[in-house]
Amino acid sequence: MILQVQQLSVKRGSNSVLHDLNFSLLKGAIVAITGPSGSGKTTLLEALSGKLFYSGTIHLEEGVKLALVAQQHQFRNLSHTDTFYYQQRFNSFDADDALTVEAELPQLFATDTDERMQNIRILFGLDTLLHRRLLHLSNGENKRLQLAKALMDAPGILLLDNPFTGLDTAARVVLEESLVHLASEGLTILFSCAASKVPAMAQLVLALDGKGGGQLLPAETYRATYRMQVPQLNAALLQQLLPGHAISDFTMAVRMVDVNVRYGDKQVLQHINWEVRRGERWSLSGPNGAGKSTLLSLITADNPQAYANEIYLFDRRRGSGETIWDIKKNIGFVSPELHLNFDKTSTVSDTVASGLFDTIGLFRPVTESQRKNVKDWLQLLSLDVYANKLLWQMPLGTQRLVLLARALVKQPPLLVLDEPLQGLDEQQAAQFRAIIDAICSHTQQTMIFVSHYTEDLPEAVTFHLKLEEGKVIAHV
Structure with missing residues (x-):
């Protein structure tokens, strides 16, 4: 042996x-x-x-x-x-x-x-x-x-x-x-x-x-x-959280016109034309290195090359006087690496609450109504037992689920979910898909969902964009 x-x-x-x-x-x-x-x-x-x-x-x-x-x-x-x-x-x-x-x-x-x-x-x-x-x-x-x-x-x-x-x-x-x-x-x-x-x-x-x-x-x-056990969704609690969800008056969440991004000699994105209308739910796919993360960074106000391109977010052109916070307040975002950027003093509850302010960590007081909202989202995702635990001490799947709660907590008009099920076990993934589908069925939620697995996509996704070598190769 x-x-x-x-x-x-x-x-x-x-x-x-x-x-x-x-x-x-x-x-x-x-x-x-x-x-x-x-x-x-x-x-x-x-x-x-x-x-x-x-x-x-x-x-x-x-x-x-x-x-x-x-x-x-x-x-x-x-x-x-x-x-x-x-x-x-x-x-x-x-x-x-x-x-x-x-x-x-x-x-x-x-x-x-x-x-x-x-x-x-x-x-x-x-x-x-x-x-x-x-x-x-x-x-x-x-x-x-x-x-x-x-x-x-x-x-x-x-x-x-x-x-x-x-x-x-x-x-x-x-x-x-x-x-x-x-x-x-x-x-x-x-x-x-x-x-x-x-x-x-x-x-x-x-x-x-x-x-x-x-x-x-x-x-x-x-x-x-092997048999997977599908968890039960707390539909009553979700209904309490849904009123007023994703209320906004924009027509186009994202509009890109001939967008190009280059780093040195490497052309990362080439001639991207894409429109995401209010209430549409898109999947974004493509092989590793296709340019998906770069494309998302133009939407989430994390990439300065957005100013060199014709990009409109929530009906307003980038570089027309808006701040990054004007954009981020409309977006709930999660990525596979996001948890690595939180300080080791961040609790699960504070991490979720930071989503109300679009900061990597909680740096301002939270009102009683905001704290209750955080508590309810933690309960919905079966995370309430970890509320006062440190984020970094949680299993990786639990950390990822906490960040999904953070993306949802402010009820944003646009969800940008980059590999959101990565690291979750089957029960957690099924639970989160059920929540997303329920939100989309009751609201005009707009969403961009990235995954390498088609079986991971929520049923609400009906539009698809596929990238390869920085180019759009499928748009349906």
């Missing part, structure tokens, strides 16, 4: 996350770790890698090393800090403070590098990324970089926290093929994933039960027996 885990128990604060967990693995096994949000998937990976204190036994075959690739990677800039601000990737001057791929992994690109390093570089196609800034890498490109970095130390066991999250279909296929190849050469792979999205490469599934325990099953057995 390359790995034996016996009576593994891990606590986070006073909360027992894993309790007396037992399993063993052979060399070359590919194991998916599943379970509801908070069941300990990330905790297990961090305990195995030595990042968390635990009780019990983790026994490795002699000489075997482990490498962990976290779901969210925070890299350092040229000033050797990791204090990037949210809009920095869209600001050409400040983005130059980020390292290039070559500077991040010089050993892989050295002229005298050995054959193993060359094979890693070739396997993940890093030669095409040589001079790219880390801040400008897509999710798929960044994942390839982090995997290459982890393999440089020749581990025998590779630990991956939600490696497929945020990847488009093609990138998921490439990643899965790469991992199968590595396993065929003897690498043991453990990775966390959504319970309903266990990829074909998985030979075994370690199903955590949310009560501290888990069971190791053949993947075929797990797939045959």
